[in-house]
Amino acid sequence: MKVFNTVFIIVLFCCQPVLMAQQHNVEKEKRKLAQAETMYANMDYRKAIELYKQVKVTDKEQFVKLRIASSYKNVGDLQSAEEWYRKASSKQLPVEDQYAYAEVLMSNGKHDEASEWYRLHAQHAPDDSRSKSKLAAIANLSSYYEKKDSYEVQLLNINSSYSEFGVSFLEDGIVFASTREEVAPKKRYNRTNSAYLDLYQSKYDEDGNLGAITKLGKNVNTKYHEGPAVIYAGGNKMIFTRNNADAKVKEKDHKLVSFQLFETQKDKKGDWDKPRLLSFGEEKYSVGHAAVSQNGKLLYFSSNRPGGIGGTDLYVSENLNGGWGTPKNLGDEINTEGNEMFPFISGDSLLYFSSDGKGGLGGLDIYRTSLTSQQSVENLGAPINSEKDDFAFVLHKEGNWGYFSSNRPGGIGDDDLYYFSIKAPQPKLPPEPEVIPNDTIIAEKPEPTKVYVVQILALLNPVTVHKSFLQDLEGVVKHDGKDGFHRYTYGEYEGLEEALESLEKIIDKGYSDAFLRRIERYSELSKGPGKSVDELYISEAKKNAVF
Template sequence: MKKIQSSIILCFVTLLTLQTTVNAQYVLTEADQQYTLYNYNKAIDLYQRAYQKKATLHAAERLAACYENQQNYIEAERWFATASAMPNSNPVNTLYYAQALQSNAKYAEAKLQYSKYSAQNKELTEQQKNIWLRSCDSAIHWMKNPTEITINNEKHLNSAQSDWGATKNDNNVVFASDRNIVGKNKQTAHRPFLKFDGAKTPNRNVYGWTGNGYFRQYSQNGSDSVKIVSIKTGTAYHVGPPSFTTDGKTMYFTLTKIPEDAVYEKVKGAKDKVATVNVQIYSSTNGTEWSSPTPFKYNHAKEFSLGDPFVTADGKRLYFSSDMPGGKGGMDLYVCEKIAGGDWGLPVNLKEINTEGNERSPAVDEAGNFYFSSDGSVGMGGLDIYSATIVAGKIGEPKNLGYPTNSPQDDFAFNKITKDAGYLSSNRTGGLGDDDIYSFTLTTPKKISYIDPVLLNKEIRIENIYYDFDKWNIRPDAALELDKLVQILKENPTIWIVLGSHTDSRGDDAYNQRLSQNRANSAVEYIINRGIDKNRITAKGYGETRLLNRCSNGVKCSIAEHQLNRRTEFTIVKQ
């Protein structure tokens, strides 16, 4: 009887386990469909249910991605931490975890995760690694040394949802908002695309990515209430913020329309065919009312996005962002110039400032200074705002505007209305909703400095210094790099540095500690012999205590892997 009872119980447990697995898989499939359609609100609920039934890496990764896309960085950090620690996790989860930590201003922890990912990814360039680490160090420095600028949340303009892209037209402040839907859902308001279910048109009231309404233009005149801008756009979906010509009679903005010839394709995870609908640029003129929008000459709604239009005061240049083919990264910045007949010339890629990341929200002030946002350069996290001068049509070297113009989250749509005041948008901590509109007022400019010599007058890249096995003499390749540092120290007499030397794991631990100190001393001596005050340099030997990869004691590694750990790294500790 006990055997029979045991068999019945075993059978019941097996069936229950099987049923749970099947149910979890069904919920996961439904979640994947919503994820594919960018319906992140629905996907989050389904992935959480699936994870509760069965804790899978896939569900954890997707939850993290959903929260990251909705800019809920606290939850994104939690789920990327979970995913990166699970068995068979892809190393890229470590990178995403680092980025989430950075967005939450946890810079020291972010550096550890960036270093961990760098050791996991052998194809990663030293340049990219340096950008990540310098970003964390620079953010800490900027927050300790804020610039002379006053930032205020424009509470009379903002809502519990997303409000961004403020500009002026006469006495009206005009911006974009998705405020009409009750509820507060973290989201990405300035994404360049939508994806819809081909079986039916999208919900005309709710945007699945965020759970909020679609974007519309709003305006406020003085102390009047915020009102929707009356314009016959011909779309029930997104309408972006405008950029006006000087006379206020023409505006450029973005629309999201479903083309009549939209191509619907089968996408894995979706029950029905879907079509990707890209944001495009339109213009409208104002007589007695705003005219029906005219599409920009270079729109290709089925192929790529065009967004963030900005027309210069003279109306001769139109800057915008796009992911069109031939770019350098995700979203690149382009400019078109007016040609004979009033038409727009071909788009020109702004190669001087575009990166492998995303560049957004271009703008030019009355003095000819160029502003934009990027997540591909040294910054505090997410999109940071940068400035550059324009001389003879050429854009100079971009400079990060520092803190508090920038924050660990997304900062964009920087727009000077007067010489020293204007608006910017940000989803920084402490806002009323998702993206908020902030006003800024500049006071006495303050020099922005990086915790890296890259912005100290010249672009000088400092590489790590490597040594031969069991040696501490300065190799010719190392001498070249040390000479660069000598030049920086001569040109910037207030800089103090620490040279930290590291060994690989081969040999006795105590011996390696002495060897690393000898190597650090050797590098310092080289620099002092070239005329640098010894009080400005400190030598520090770390031995094998800070390995960059898996090659610890007893682990079999290649010569190249051991070589990576034999290095001297420079840290600027005072400027």
């Protein structure tokens, strides 16, 4: 017994350094994760990514992967974001990450994969309208390209390799926000690793082209952000977005800096006087992206103030006795659980804005609606919208040209300014009458082309579902997808009306996730041709038969 106790004590003392080293490593990893979380909370996503990639805490593995994916999404690297969401999706994703992954896939042009994740999110968050809107858009993507020939879009030559966005009209040019200044590392904004936003102006030359670029006065620009502006009252008044300097909050304190609206007007010399904070601004939330009606009485803006519907909503404030009144939310016809921002008012009646919560081509899309009639919200479609972020649309008072901002491929910097013009519709010529000679033999009509199928299920389980699960449906086909999903389809239809009738019957049978998809898409999604479920049952029966 004494020998055993002696050996035990020796082993115990030998193990202590190992245990202490392991505990030290655990504490070190926890500290590293805490540092990464601090950077993430402070929107310093690039540094956060570096730190998260060094963390090796097993029980936090999926959490860390999702943080990396979200960080890449926030800095606009959607390819890397997709890669890390895919790594994290080996386990079931949290509900909000299901939606975020779908958004990344949509912006990367992978509509079918996005559809599966939107559908999954819709199941887990039935009260959230976003995924339902996105699924409806994917099912009808071709409609967003119907007006692509109605616009001419050009990249502006005043763009830099940095970010430019948010145009407002001057009589002789434009004002816009940019990070184009080259600054020292200590003066850079952590999230983008670039200079802080300032307001710039560019004037038209004799040929109507935008020329030399200059900063607005020192009363307007500070060492922090000055964002989009709206200029009104004949070019004498301006409301713009700025970091709330009165909040005295610095980035190094790891706190979120709020944005507020400031107003200014030109003095007798034509310079902008000292800006004043609008009365309804508070440090606890952000207010920005101002738009003013033509008569100067209504102010529209975006805010994450309490009581909204989503992340940021659109609000309106009325000018009463020289001051702006209590803001009113524009309601759920316009606002969603996502983000609505960058409003613009055309002729006091048409509202243009950007949203990532409604159905569209991907990212932020530009929409319009009437403020005076029961007109539904309309997506402007391509080429104004793309699979990336499209926003800050403004229309000149002439009504047939303007500007918008986008981070679409083919630009020069992060966000770029684009000019657009609306083409005049060409008159349609009457069709020539069809003349058929008497001796012409009219060929028989070709067999109708099958276009649509009803997708009933999309499962990650490769095992063929039990026959009872398919109820009395005949002719069900199973498609083994390249992305790991196993899709089950029913029927083939030539026309949309017939397909919709069949879809309604399928849903009535309890297949609430059923939807329409074009047959041709399965050749892209699947590893090979679909297989009849009935034949799969027969094959499995033969395989398991006892002779």
